Amino acid sequence: MSVAGPKSPKATGLLAAALLAAAALLASFRQGSWPYVATHHGPAVSRLLASERWQQDSRIEVLRGCTNFACLRAAHALPHGPGELFNFPHAFILGFQKCATTSLAAYLTAHPQAAGSTPKEPWFFTRYGNCSHRNSSAPWGCDQQAQQRYLLETLHRDAVLDSGLTRAAFEASPDYISASHAEVAAIRRELPWLKLVVSMREPISQKMSAIVHWGEFMSITPRPAWLQKLEIDRKAVPRRDCSERLFKNESTMYDCLLVAFQEHPEVSGEYHVNLQTWLSVYPRERFHVIQFENLTAKPAPVLADLQRFVGLDPTLAPQELPRKNIRKVTYQSQGWPMKRREYEHILSIARPRAQQTAAVLEQHGFAHAKEWLAPWEAAWQRNLASCQPNGDCLIQVT
Numbered sequence: 001m002s003v004a005g006p007k008s009p010k011a012t013g014l015l016a017a018a019l020l021a022a023a024a025l026l027a028s029f030r031q032g033s034w035p036y037v038a039t040h041h042g043p044a045v046s047r048l049l050a051s052e053r054w055q056q057d058s059r060i061e062v063l064r065g066c067t068n069f070a071c072l073r074a075a076h077a078l079p080h081g082p083g084e085l086f087n088f089p090h091a092f093i094l095g096f097q098k099c100a101t102t103s104l105a106a107y108l109t110a111h112p113q114a115a116g117s118t119p120k121e122p123w124f125f126t127r128y129g130n131c132s133h134r135n136s137s138a139p140w141g142c143d144q145q146a147q148q149r150y151l152l153e154t155l156h157r158d159a160v161l162d163s164g165l166t167r168a169a170f171e172a173s174p175d176y177i178s179a180s181h182a183e184v185a186a187i188r189r190e191l192p193w194l195k196l197v198v199s200m201r202e203p204i205s206q207k208m209s210a211i212v213h214w215g216e217f218m219s220i221t222p223r224p225a226w227l228q229k230l231e232i233d234r235k236a237v238p239r240r241d242c243s244e245r246l247f248k249n250e251s252t253m254y255d256c257l258l259v260a261f262q263e264h265p266e267v268s269g270e271y272h273v274n275l276q277t278w279l280s281v282y283p284r285e286r287f288h289v290i291q292f293e294n295l296t297a298k299p300a301p302v303l304a305d306l307q308r309f310v311g312l313d314p315t316l317a318p319q320e321l322p323r324k325n326i327r328k329v330t331y332q333s334q335g336w337p338m339k340r341r342e343y344e345h346i347l348s349i350a351r352p353r354a355q356q357t358a359a360v361l362e363q364h365g366f367a368h369a370k371e372w373l374a375p376w377e378a379a380w381q382r383n384l385a386s387c388q389p390n391g392d393c394l395i396q397v398t
């Protein structure tokens with residue numbers, strides 16, 4: 001039997017809801033392995049839990065009728081059935097942009113126990129999605145239709161439930177990591193059980209990759225509608241302008257790096273600032289942090305850790321990490337021309353921030369700061385070693 005959502009609840013009172021939630025809690029604890037236990041609900045969820053129909057249904061049956069987040073939350077308060085391995089949805093790859101999120105999403109999508117979203121980057125919860133009202137005082141919120149489309153079409157609800165929840169639905173919108181506190185809080189409110197994956201790349205390389213990405217996009221003529229939509233995000237405009245000029249040979253990579261490093265942290269991908277926003281909302285154990293350089297140098301152990309974190313069986317894993325979204329071999333594959341003093345200047349901005357990021361990662365138990373910084377320091381030294389006596393260098397991304 002399926003349930004249409006929170007529209008027709010037959011409330012039997014708060015006591016019944018509390019009893020049911022307590023039973024679910026107990027059952028979940030007895031099951032032991034269940035990773036998420038709902039401990040508090042909003043009024044809509046409590047009403048659903050109190051409905052007599054729901055008391056007869058299994059979690060997966062309830063989920064079959066869910067077309068909105070309140071329904072999902074109520075379903076997740078019920079005990080999981082035998083063989084069910086995952087929540088729905090189960091995980092988000094949050095970012096950072098240009099840190100191999102597309103390759104990671106493709107890798108997981110090829111895993112028989114995972115179900116990637118369509119598209120890979122729905123951008124549902126953040127500034128370009130329909131639920132965010134950045135330029136008005138309206139609170140974050142999604143209408144019923146948008147929620148339904150997201151759950152059914154983007155996250156493939158039916159296919160995932162048909163698997164008996166033996167597949168983990170996930171999406172990968174790399175701009176989520178730079179979400180505002182209000183947006184992150186909204187995601188937590190709607191999907192409190194999510195597992196969250198973050199990848200970080202040597203920060204100068206990450207910005208160079210983004211600069212090239214935007215240079216290529218801004219050179220598309222006529223400008224596509226989706227690109228025009230992005231123009232509403234005024235904060236990121238100076239960087240995009242610089243990228244456009246770079247591709248017309250009217251600015252240099254150094255100019256654009258300066259712009260990128262001076263932008264607002266939430267736009268420029270200041271790793272620790274963005275991560276701390278998320279850590280202030282979701283518990284620490286929900287996060288898994290990957291270093292791009294470790295991942296790309298020696299994928300197997302990093303991918304095995306990722307699968308363990310998500311709850312996927314590593315023995316079913318695809319062999320290879322794909323190489324998606326690659327531009328470093330297309331543009332300036334021998335390196336970007338820069339003067340030594342210019343690179344040193346950028347480094348004088350990037351290094352202290354990278355050290356802060358490493359300190360935050362250590363503070364939260366994600367990595368040892370020194371070990372984390374070593375591959376980044378090695379990349380900086382490699383680039384400095386490329387400099388000629390006249391100060392001309394060729395700067396490569398990691």
Ligand SMILES: Nc1ncnc2c1ncn2[C@@H]1O[C@H](COP(=O)(O)OS(=O)(=O)O)[C@@H](OP(=O)(O)O)[C@H]1O
Pocket residue numbers: 096097098099100101102103174209210212213296321322323324325326327328329397398
């Ligand atoms: N397997 C592997 N090995 C080495 N490098 C890899 C790999 N997979 C992705 N990449 C590099 O990651 C960059 C793309 O990252 P994203 O997919 O996260 O970009 S995006 O934010 O989704 O646009 C992009 O960097 P640039 O080429 O410097 O732009 C990719 O080359």
